[in-house]
Structure formats: structure tokens, C-alpha cells
Amino acid sequence: MRTVGNHTAALRFFFCKTLKRNYPIEEVPYPRAPRKLPIILTQEEAVRFIDSASNLFHRAMLMTLYSTGMRRAELCHLKVEDIDSTRMIVHIRHGKRNRDRDVPLSPKLLETLREYWRWMQPKTYLFPGTVNNWRADKPITPKVLWEACRPAAQAAGITKDVRPHLLRHSFATHLLENGADLPTVQLLLGHSDLKATSIYLHLSERHLKAAGTPIDKAEFSEPKQVKRSRKLHKR
Numbered sequence: 001m002r003t004v005g006n007h008t009a010a011l012r013f014f015f016c017k018t019l020k021r022n023y024p025i026e027e028v029p030y031p032r033a034p035r036k037l038p039i040i041l042t043q044e045e046a047v048r049f050i051d052s053a054s055n056l057f058h059r060a061m062l063m064t065l066y067s068t069g070m071r072r073a074e075l076c077h078l079k080v081e082d083i084d085s086t087r088m089i090v091h092i093r094h095g096k097r098n099r100d101r102d103v104p105l106s107p108k109l110l111e112t113l114r115e116y117w118r119w120m121q122p123k124t125y126l127f128p129g130t131v132n133n134w135r136a137d138k139p140i141t142p143k144v145l146w147e148a149c150r151p152a153a154q155a156a157g158i159t160k161d162v163r164p165h166l167l168r169h170s171f172a173t174h175l176l177e178n179g180a181d182l183p184t185v186q187l188l189l190g191h192s193d194l195k196a197t198s199i200y201l202h203l204s205e206r207h208l209k210a211a212g213t214p215i216d217k218a219e220f221s222e223p224k225q226v227k228r229s230r231k232l233h234k235r
Contacts, residue, residue: 038169039160040203043177046170049162052155058148060116061127064090065145065164067109069171069189071096072164076139078126080117085110095190103188172197176204 016022041049046066053059065075074092082091088105095101113126122128122137129140145164153162160166168189175185186197 037199037202039166040170040173041158041160041162041166043170043174045156045158045160046167046174048156049152049158052152053148054151054155056116056119057127058152060112061145061148062152062167063109063112064126065167066171067106068092068103069168069175070103071168071190072142072145075127075145075164076142079124080122080126083110083113083126092190097192099190099192101187101190169200169203172200173203176200177206179206 050059050062050066053062061075064070064078068090070078070092074095077094082093083105084091085105089102090105091100091102093100124137125139127140128135129138129144130136131138142164149162149164153160172185172189175188176182182194182197182201185200186194189197191197
């Protein structure tokens with residue numbers, strides 16, 4: 001697959017850059033990479049992971065990611081005013097393709113964020129970054145989220161490759177396992193296409209068990225009645 005991709009890229013460069021001609025994409029289509037199912041945490045692992053955060057700053061970020069399913073960039077630019085404790089809503093502004101959306105504010109998350117706010121006293125951005133190692137009223141960078149994930153996963157004894165986006169995958173899958181319907185999860189994630197959300201059906205144990213298999217209701221003879229091809233001799 002990678003070799004074909006390299007050859008296709010070379011042909012495109014040859015037509016577009018060397019010959020200055022239109023690239024005949026319909027004649028030489030680019031190979032589609034196989035789509036792998038994302039890794040997720042179990043609900044027990046997610047709790048253990050957040051509980052293992054190295055400090056309150058990291059805990060508040062990781063809990064916000066898992067509780068809302070927001071993307072890394074969305075969390076980096078989350079503002080104090082976006083936490084609406086009156087309506088129990090988190091406003092996510094300027095998401096992917098510049099779309100806004102609202103997600104529920106969990107009372108458990110609110111409790112942690114209030115404790116965090118009393119300690120950090122953020123002004124504009126809920127999770128402020130730094131300038132020359134001093135707190136500043138500017139957004140954090142995605143690197144800060146990575147730095148929060150690694151020690152927490154290690155302390156929790158989780159061997160999976162825990163990344164910030166893994167909490168978004170876990171959020172969506174756990175919602176489905178807890179009874180949420182697919183269109184609702186689509187809205188909470190900010191997906192424009194339901195197809196992007198449907199991948200989480202393949203990760204939900206509840207939906208997999210509910211689907212069953214074609215042989216579940218079939219009537220078969222007892223396995224002990226089936227003829228053996230040869231007798232196994234004990235050594």
C-alpha cells in the first residue's frame with residue numbers, strides 16, 4: 001500500500017511540477033488506506049487514568065476531555081465564560097469547520113472545575129498557557145495535554161497508547177454503551193456526517209452483544225454426539 005502511494009505521489013509530482021499538466025486522477029487513483037478501529041479505555045480505566053493525574057491542572061483538563069468529548073484544539077481555546085453552570089452547559093466555540101455546539105456539563109466535572117478555578121484563578125482561558133515558564137492569559141498548546149497523559153497513564157498502570165484524542169473516542173463509545181443513540185452522539189462530537197460517528201458502534205460492547213450472531217437461535221445437535229475423526233491417545 002505504501003509503495004503504491006509513493007509511486008502515485010511521484011506521478012502526480014511529475015505531471016504537475018515537471019510537465020505543468022493536469023494530473024489524470026481518474027486514471028491513477030490514490031490508494032485508500034485501510035481504516036483501523038481506534039483504541040479506547042474501558043470506563044474503569046478512564047476513571048483510574050483521571051484519578052492518576054499528577055496535579056489538579058492535569059486532572060481538570062483530562063476530566064474535561066473525557067466528560068465533554070471535545071477535541072484537543074477545542075479544549076486549548078476553552079474560556080472561563082464557556083462554562084455555563086446555570087444551564088449546566090459547556091459551550092464549545094469555533095470547533096471543526098468553525099461550528100459551535102453545546103454539550104452537557106456534568107456535576108462531577110463542575111465540582112472539579114470549581115476547585116480548580118479557586119486555585120488557578122484563570123482570567124480568559126480556562127486552561128492558561130505559559131510565557132517563559134510563567135502563567136499567562138493565553139491558550140495552552142496541545143503539547144501540554146500530551147504531558148498530562150503520559151504520567152497519568154503510567155501511574156494508572158495502563159499499557160495502552162494513551163493520547164488526548166483517545167479520551168474523545170472513549171467518551172463516544174461509553175455514551176453508546178450507556179444507552180445514548182447515534183444521532184445524539186453525533187451532535188455532541190460535532191460530526192457533520194453520521195458515518196464518522198458510526199465507527200463507535202463497532203467499539204460498543206452493548207451493541208455488539210445485542211447484535212449477537214446468526215447461530216444464536218439455531219438448534220444444533222450436542223457436540224458430544226458429533227463423530228470424531230480419530231481418537232487422541234494420551235502419552
